[in-house]
Amino acid sequence: MGPILGTLPHMDLSLYPPNAELVDGRLTLGGCQVADVAEEFGTPAYLVDAAGLRQRALDFQEALASRHARSQVLFASKSFPTPSVMGLIADTGCGLDVAGLGELLAAERTGVDPSRVVLHGNAKSDAEIAKAIEMRIGYIVVDNLDDVARISRQATEPVPVLLRVSPAVDAETNPAMATGHDASKFGIPSHQIT
Incomplete structure (x- = not known):
């Protein structure tokens, strides 16, 4: 067992998720020993503390809502574009900020209410715009006049946009x-x- 998987006498956990702890000199995250995960699945591996992530999302929503009642927290899907993480975040009431067809399709697979999805991107393809319109997402962010023209060509009814x-x-x-x-x-x- 190398030094990363061995025991640690001290570790600054201030940058780790809230549920990270040193238990008997071993790093745990959400009750899982990180060394056990590394041993079973190898490294590198992503370990997500679902309870901690859920709590952070709720904290953001509460903080923003207390100042701006009509606001909505959006999770930047590009930071972890997997349906499981996106779904976990969406289940807290957060919306999803997506860029690209892959993230749009991942958002659809999560089952999130499409009205809580916002499509960003300064180089949106016609396919992305078509899918966003088909899904009836919350907003398409217009980055240029070309976006306006292409949305207008494809839409058969008004489409909500943000400029x-x-x-x-x-x-x-x-x-x-x-x-x-x-x-x-x-x-x-x-x-x-x-």
């Missing part, structure tokens, strides 16, 4: 990280909104 507006702000930052300027691929430039 992502680029505010034309040139921040003094690394050019690769600047996203609010006029030439940004994210959002419709504010001067094009009338």
